[in-house]
Amino acid sequence: MTTPPLDPTHPSHAPGAAAQGCPMRAAASDGVRPLYGAEAESQPYALYEQLRAEHGEVAPVRLYGDEPAWLVLGHRENLEVMRSRRFSSDSRNWHAIQRGTLAPESPLRPITAWQPLVALTDGAEHARLREAVTDGLGRVNKHRMRRYVVRYATQLIDDFAGKGRADLVADFARKLPALVITQQLGIAEADALPVGSAVSDMISGGETALAGNELVVRTVHELVRSRKREPREDLASRLLAHPQGLSEEEVRQHLRLLLVGALEPTANLIANTLRLVLTDSRFRGNLSGGQMTLPDALEQVLWDHPPLAVVPTRWAKDDTDLGGTRIAAGDMVMLGLAAGNVDPAIRPDSSKPVHGNRSHLAFGAGAHECPGQDLGRAIAETGIDLLLERVPDLTLAVDDDELQVVGTWMSRRLTGLPVVFKPAQQERPSQAVQQPVVARAHLEPVAAGTGSGRPSSWRFWRR
DSSP states (O other): OOOOOSOTTSTTTSTTTTTTTOOOOOOOTTSOEESOSHHHHHSHHHHHHHHHHHHOSEEEEEEGGGEEEEEEOOHHHHHHHHHOTTEESOGGGOHHHHTTOSOTTOTTHHHHOOOSOGGGOOHHHHHHHHHHHHHHHHTSOHHHHHHHHHHHHHHHHHHHHTTSEEETIIIIITHHHHHHHHHHHTOOHHHHHHHHHHHHHHHHTSTTHHHHHHHHHHHHHHHHHHHHHSOOSSHHHHHHHOTTOOOHHHHHHHHHHHHHHHHHHHHHHHHHHHHHHHHOHHHHHHHHTTOSOHHHHHHHHHHHSOSOSEEOOOEESSSEEETTEEEOTTOBEEEEHHHHHTOTTTOSOTTSOOOSOOOOSTTOOGGGOOTTHHHHHHHHHHHHHHHHHHOTTOEESSOGGGOOEEEOSSOEEEOOOEEEOOOOOSOOOHHHHHOSOOGGGGTSOOOTTTSOOOOGGGOOOOO
16 A cells, blocks of 8 residues: 655645645635645645635735735746746845835745845846856766765764664754755865754744854855965855856855755755655655666655745736736746646646656756756765665654654755664774765675675665
């Protein structure tokens, strides 16, 4: 029997939930539903289903402060917004900014306040900033980075391998991207995990969010100042030296953006993929039989649980039509990535796995497509592969329906993934931890008597 999908709010878990009277927040008096709030955020896919039934592929919604917006639900319509020049990423086009109706304390301000960032600019300015970012990321030595992934994954696994239990979210999924990505940016290894925790606090929006932001800002400020004096082979140095001539402030802001835009999505991708492999018989059965690759599992997660469910950074430049809906100039048009990925027009049955198909919306498209998506995939794939090789008998310590997913209307995260396994008996491989040249350990079969004892049926087919 197929086990429930990753998220109990996923439509394939309860087909037709909306039609059966799903307890969503009641629509506003004008019939426009709020996108935020405990009930809506706890059952986002049911809300998308309701909105699609009521309005089609583009639905009116309300945000904090009763701000109106459009949520794009259709896969084709999302791509149209991403690729069309009719829609801008510059929030100065938003009539709430132009008219001054957005409250100073609105939680939308930190997300939408205009800055000279690659994510919030268009045209020539966007091209200038994106060239610097993509060139910097493009010069990352992928083989060297993979060695660091193996080094840090080995350290993390060694920390819990002898205990027989672990929380794969706290002990692995959140720490591995922090260690690897901060190393690529140029942040000192000793600061990697504190910075990773700070970014997580920022995104959670809790009481420690402000302190987390202050730590991140202070870290990137010190990093830029240090690399200005002494350049090294890292992303901070490459941005400072790029021919497009980014200012120090622009470099600081983009390093902060890269931290926020890379750490949380990669951590969620690792956590959700591990959950999928551990709980879903469609994949565990196929993986153990050698018929399903780990990249296939990663892509399935990107379809079902994109790192960001909603991206609220598009505005109509002029009066226009989208999916048969009239959009006024200055309206906020939000990309519904999660909703578009389950559009019945492209996925009539969202409970079926998607094989060999990368047409999901997880990384966007067009001029603002995520420039670091391949690095995130590489970190997740290499780290998970090594974990499953080193600890082949991972088993959930709780029932799948006891796992908790929390988040907001923009994104969701798995809070924990407790597992049990047979404790490792061998000594900690301290030499391997110190040397980032152990990449071959997880890419080649382990000789009899020297490896993890993982059965041959568990070995993954590589790309």
